[in-house]
Every structure is written in C-alpha cells, then in structure tokens.
Amino acid sequence: MTKKRNRTRPALSLQERLNKFTRDARAAASKLPAGAERHSLLQKARDGEAAAEFEQLLSSPGPQDPK
Numbered sequence: 693m694t695k696k697r698n699r700t701r702p703a704l705s706l707q708e709r710l711n712k713f714t715r716d717a718r719a720a721a722s723k724l725p726a727g728a729e730r731h732s733l734l735q736k737a738r739d740g741e742a743a744a745e746f747e748q749l750l751s752s753p754g755p756q757d758p759k
Contacts, residue, residue: 706747714740 702709714737721733 707744707751710740710744710747713737714744 704712717733717737717740721730721737724730724733
C-alpha cells in the first residue's frame with residue numbers, strides 16, 4: 693500500500709518564513725564570537741534576504757500599462 697502525501701499548506705507565507713529564517717540566523721550569529729560559524733550564519737542570513745527580495749519581485753504584479 694502506498695503512503696499518502698501530506699498536502700497541507702504551510703501556516704506562514706514564503707515571505708514570512710524567509711524573514712523569520714533571516715531574523716533567527718542573525719540572532720544566532722550575534723551570540724557567537726567572530727569565526728567561521730558566525731560568518732556562515734551571517735552568509736545564510738544574507739542569502740535569506742536575497743531570496744525574500746527575489747520572491748517579492750516574482751510575486752509582484754509587474755509593470756502596469758499607462759492609463
């Protein structure tokens with residue numbers, strides 16, 4: 693018998709999830725001393741911000757025709 697796929701939607705939108713990820717990564721990085729792990733977390737936070745901006749750009753209605 694095959695297992696049924698979970699088809700529930702996430703509670704938060706993609707934009708909200710990306711923003712939360714970025715906040716959490718920056719908070720965790722602020723608790724660490726300078727080093728490779730902190731640098732990695734800050735890079736992930738920047739990547740999350742870039743993804744959020746890109747998602748916002750893709751979800752916008754685009755240029756509107758002049759009236």
